[in-house]
Amino acid sequence: MTTVGEALISLLEAHGVDTVFGIPGVHTVELYRGLAGSRIRHITPRHEQGAGFMADGYARACGKPGVAFVITGPGLTNTITAMGQARADSVPMLVISGVNATPTLGLGLGYLHELPDQQGMMAKVAAFSERITDPARLPAVLGRAFDLFRSARPGPVHIEIPLDVMGLPVEALKAVSSAAQPRTPDPATIQKAAALLAGAGKPLLLAGGGARHAEAPLRQLAERLDAPVVQTANARGLMHGHALTVPASPSLKAVRALIADSDVILAAGTEFGPTDYDMYGDGGFAVPAQLVRIDIDAGQLQRHPATIAIEADCGEALEVLAAAIDRSKGPASGAERAAAARLAAFAEIGPAMQAQVAAVETIRASLPGAIIVGDSTQPIYAANLYYDHDRPSGWFNAATGFGALGYGPPAAIGAALAVPSAPVVCLTGDGGFQFTLPEIAAALDSEAPVTFVVWNNRGYREIETSMRDVGVEPVGVSPAPPDFCKLADAYGIGSQKLQGPAGLAQALGKARATKKPFLIEISVE
Template sequence: MTDTPGVVPDAAPAPDPLRLTGGEAVARALAAHGVTRAFGIPGTHNLEIYRHLATYGIAHTAPRHEQGAGYAADAHARVTGEPGVAITTTGPALLNIAAAVGQAHSDSVPLLVVSPGMPLRHPRQATGLLHEMPSQTEALRNVAAFSHRVSSVDEIGVAVARAFTLFRTERPRPVHIEVPLDLLEAAEPVGRVRTAPPAGRRGAAPESVERAAALLARAERPALVLGGGARGAAGPCRVLAERLGAPVVTTANGKNVVDERHPLALGVSLHSPAVQKWLATRDVVLAIGTELAESDLWSELPPLQGRLIRVDIDPAQMYARHVADVPLVGDAAATLDALVEAVGPRRPADEDALVEAVGPRRPADEDAHDETATLKAARDDETHRRDARWLPYLEAIGTTLAPDAVVTSDSAQCCYYGALPHLALGPDARYLHPTGFGTLGYALPAAIGAKAARPDRQVVAISGDGGLQFTIQELATATELRLPLPVVVFDNAGYGEIRDEMAARGDQPVAVDHARVDLSALARAYGGRGVTVHAPGELAAVLARALTTPGPTLITVPEETA
């Protein structure tokens, strides 16, 4: 066939653009970023999202309250290293999860919350639409890194990619994405799925690393302070501590970054006056991934006499509270690898001559080991009267658990006074605690999220009776999962911390003493098991059985026997 001049040949028809509803676009974008599980509760306005989750390979766990969904997704993120995802509906559901978002922000946890919002052209004047509120984005952006309200179906992929870019390249913080509810149901053309770039985090500037290395090499009394931001650098942190002969103290989020059975490990001890006094006298302090915050110190840190080196991915931390003498802004793992190499093996140039002149001397690391043991003993002496009631039970828990167990805890006396400093865990174990924001009710739903993420690992929740009852309905969720989940509750019939604070002020206790609840019977009502123990040996035996029994086992330790 010959083309006719001036006539355009027939062309193959252009393929129709891909059209997706907003709900499917959400599921597609999450799957493209490797999300395989979400936590949440279906509601009238988010059903289009739920319709597509299974199609895109996303499993779902349904807690009984959105706050529980947030804590479960938070724990899922902490144990996997990947962002946790929660789906809520509008209005009250989103506000229910706000406390968990605030906790994730405080603890630098990558948490993505997806919710519907009011329709695109919804008037500013209230109309009485179901779950209507003045502004969801204004509410959430005050507790999250950002709140992104999309204006088209195609923008959903952009918003999700933006969230994952933050998770991968900056200090992890929670993010909220709002999809107007009319967009969730509307089918619109969309482009190719967007994904966050696989950008790795860079270490600190080489010249800053060299400056820090020189300072550490000259240090006579070095110390390491490890926060949650040091978790990805556990190996080089240990190597550096050993090369420097430097004792290691951690924040709550840094618990077990360095095995707490290591002879240089002080564990979670920043609250100890003896340890604070010791830290203030160090000539060089290397603080990694920590805010050096009041929530870990329980007071202001005394002025440091020496130089402070800070390693943090967040530049703002270099000037917050305790200004860094040597700021190392960058990823902790990359920065510590470079710092270990720059420091090199520690051996003074005149060591051979010294040995020849005066004979072998006591190794510096042995002195550091003795110093660490002395400090731990001083820490324990300071609080022996208060903490002794929990120690035998914590020892029973520690000796029963596997080396890679996951323990979740609550903002309860038995946890921050007891388990954080005193519970000995294996080298590969994790301890998840709601630091900083200090929400109650974290332990049980967090344990569910951790167990959903790592069903092959032992997971145990530790709580007080007051905190447990903030989220006790999640026992129903744990029962449905049929996964072994022991919950150890130290029962002091109320809010023990606030009761003690009132007494210390000379106040008459008000609203802190509660009638005892038969927690064992309540656990059985939810379909689990309930046991009350009165001795550490009983706890060890019951815990061992609970670790292999499907479903939750609530183990109550009455305070008068703890």
């Protein structure tokens, strides 16, 4: 006989969970009963928002769901921001929380951490939220969550267990798993799409975050069609250095011109969100007339109707499409079109952003195959516009979609724990870093060798510029930064301060050699 909390740990193990991020509290003690004797590693952040961001970074880096344990009430509300980011970027995340005893729920009796309707609140953010009042339902609810992660558009899932249920004795509960897979591409639809693409004079591929695990079939199809491949921010790292790659934002005029000049476009795993396609809000992007779309989510396909819609996993659909197309005698203009777009896009971002991209390229050159996790800071904005990363799923940040500040440091820790063989760099600004700065201690605790690169321009420079651009006197945009290197020293973490990005390569080499967390502060004008 075991308790519900112990059964939960066993079930998570059965689903392949090896890491949980969380801060224990009196409302989750029983969830921890079986943890110490399990194979699951527990990582303690300094704030529940950090737990959610760590789970997010873990999931993006390795593809497995990130899992967080949080207390009811403030612990869960602190995690909502991270869940919002995961929802926006289709990241598989499982958040397991407590909730007050079943007889007290919804009565407003003033219990500790009480909310009027916790599950109702979470249902608005999560892909789904379930309360476990009958322990026998736990395997099925967990099975539903992992089925969603495997076979549909992923996102955050919330499961809450009341205090009076966590410690109940239960017979051994067996994990419920199924062979749930994404919908198989419809053969007739594939043939129609293949015919349309094969007949194109100037085909083009748009790759979004949904294609980030499909590099091989994406390359095969692009080469078969001789088609340039435009990547949104969440697709960067695919086809690095390839002659057909256009690692530039569709918000740029040069990329929009390439799209407009194409007669048939295949969009794989992209939702056409404004933060990728219209970040300047000028309304200059139009969904192409001759459009083939691949997406795992039927609802997403309905939001932007296409000439041909393929509901399927991107990898599988791209593979069968490539096999169905023979373009061996097609025009050989794709590489030239891609090269012209790259040149024009890089020129368009201008000298200031080009210099910031150069700093990011220094990281890539100094640490080949690194995972670079970003926050909302100027070099990230610049590189989201134009930058070619060298590792699939190795470039991600919170500067698109939901746009949560403070994402970078904890997400980088999660990524380092997920892929310990890869160098991991957190690129953050001095403003965003202060949102989750204490999480560097969690990097030390967990022996996650993240290099934190802090771009210090002493304030919210992007917001200040936006205010000035519309004639608003800047207010509230200059929070004083601390001496980050002294703070790193206080935590027992090595550091180095640079005046500008010169010397960054040497500092990165020093950081990598320590095999421990390290902080590099870059002071910029």
